[in-house]
Amino acid sequence: MTVQPHLRPTPAGHLLVERAPAKVNLSLHVTGRRADGYHLLESLVAFAGCGDRLSLDPVRPLGLTVSGPGAEAAGGGQDNLVLRAVHHLMARRPGLVAGHFHLDKRLPVAAGLGGGSSDAAAALRLMARLNGLGLDDPAIRAAAVATGADVPVCLDGRARVMAGIGDLLAPPLGLPRLFAVLVNPRTPLATADVFRGLGLRAGTMREPTLQPVAPADGCGRSEVLAVLAKARNDLEAPARTLSPAIAEALALLRSLPECRLARMSGSGATVFGLFDDCRAAARGRRAIAAARPAWWARATSLR
Numbered sequence: 001m002t003v004q005p006h007l008r009p010t011p012a013g014h015l016l017v018e019r020a021p022a023k024v025n026l027s028l029h030v031t032g033r034r035a036d037g038y039h040l041l042e043s044l045v046a047f048a049g050c051g052d053r054l055s056l057d058p059v060r061p062l063g064l065t066v067s068g069p070g071a072e073a074a075g076g077g078q079d080n081l082v083l084r085a086v087h088h089l090m091a092r093r094p095g096l097v098a099g100h101f102h103l104d105k106r107l108p109v110a111a112g113l114g115g116g117s118s119d120a121a122a123a124l125r126l127m128a129r130l131n132g133l134g135l136d137d138p139a140i141r142a143a144a145v146a147t148g149a150d151v152p153v154c155l156d157g158r159a160r161v162m163a164g165i166g167d168l169l170a171p172p173l174g175l176p177r178l179f180a181v182l183v184n185p186r187t188p189l190a191t192a193d194v195f196r197g198l199g200l201r202a203g204t205m206r207e208p209t210l211q212p213v214a215p216a217d218g219c220g221r222s223e224v225l226a227v228l229a230k231a232r233n234d235l236e237a238p239a240r241t242l243s244p245a246i247a248e249a250l251a252l253l254r255s256l257p258e259c260r261l262a263r264m265s266g267s268g269a270t271v272f273g274l275f276d277d278c279r280a281a282a283r284g285r286r287a288i289a290a291a292r293p294a295w296w297a298r299a300t301s302l303r
Ligand SMILES: C[C@@](CO)(OP(=O)(O)O)[C@H](O)COP(=O)(O)OP(=O)(O)OC[C@H]1O[C@@H](n2ccc(N)nc2=O)[C@H](O)[C@@H]1O
Pocket: 025, 028, 037, 038, 039, 040, 041, 043, 111, 112, 113, 114, 115, 117, 147, 148, 149, 150, 151, 164, 165, 166, 191, 192, 195, 265, 266, 267, 268
């Protein structure tokens, strides 16, 4: 068995493992549309305690297997964002060592939680660890941008404001731990369809919003809630048109006395509710699960 030069043996042999946390857009303002059709946005992004899990076995040939409840929807072929990211990286840095990836797909697919982007970012982190590259390596960053608009923000998985189409990242923000319930009514939505529903002409800019999109670095929970209360998700309206269950999920969350704020994440259909502590969030999740047993609901922390 060959041991790769930058590989640190782990208790599980030579398997390298990365978590791929769900991304939550706490706010999302669409500020315009580029001539190429991509939308410009400003979004405060945080990452959840729940997510997928990706492992890399460097002693096997390059490949991918997928298990878990989202395996079929994510697909295990070359179109999977894990392999897309690896190919983008290897095209920029020929000679890198790869291996066999296994994805445990726990997150709902096409859900506004950036699961595929987070998986792609986890694949790039695994490749970086295996080959002794930094996450700031130009090839890693370029591969992230080439794989998808949400992949750069998922690379280090830290809360921050993203702008442009997701390629401009503000420095990481010290956010207090937020306690959330994520609810997906099991209606997959294609991101492109939701953006298209905005009906914004290519090459137009919107009036800038004067509200700050992010709370101050290191502020408390109540300040975060105050900033978020003045913010919005501009994709909520077109997403609700495509999936009426979103309005139902938001109404259910807002009917819970302990829910401080409820909003959609990304292009939906997942919505999140914020609670004061983890017990309140757990109670909220139980109430949603009792009302809609077929929906996906998780109590988790965000940071
Ligand atoms: C909306 C957001 C918010 O975080 O998240 P999700 O809902 O996907 O989780 C992202 O901008 C999604 O990023 P991502 O899912 O990586 O998008 P991509 O694969 O690059 O693009 C899919 C399609 O969405 C549209 N798109 C995407 C990003 C963007 N800023 N403007 C767009 O118009 C384009 O039609 C593009 O062809």
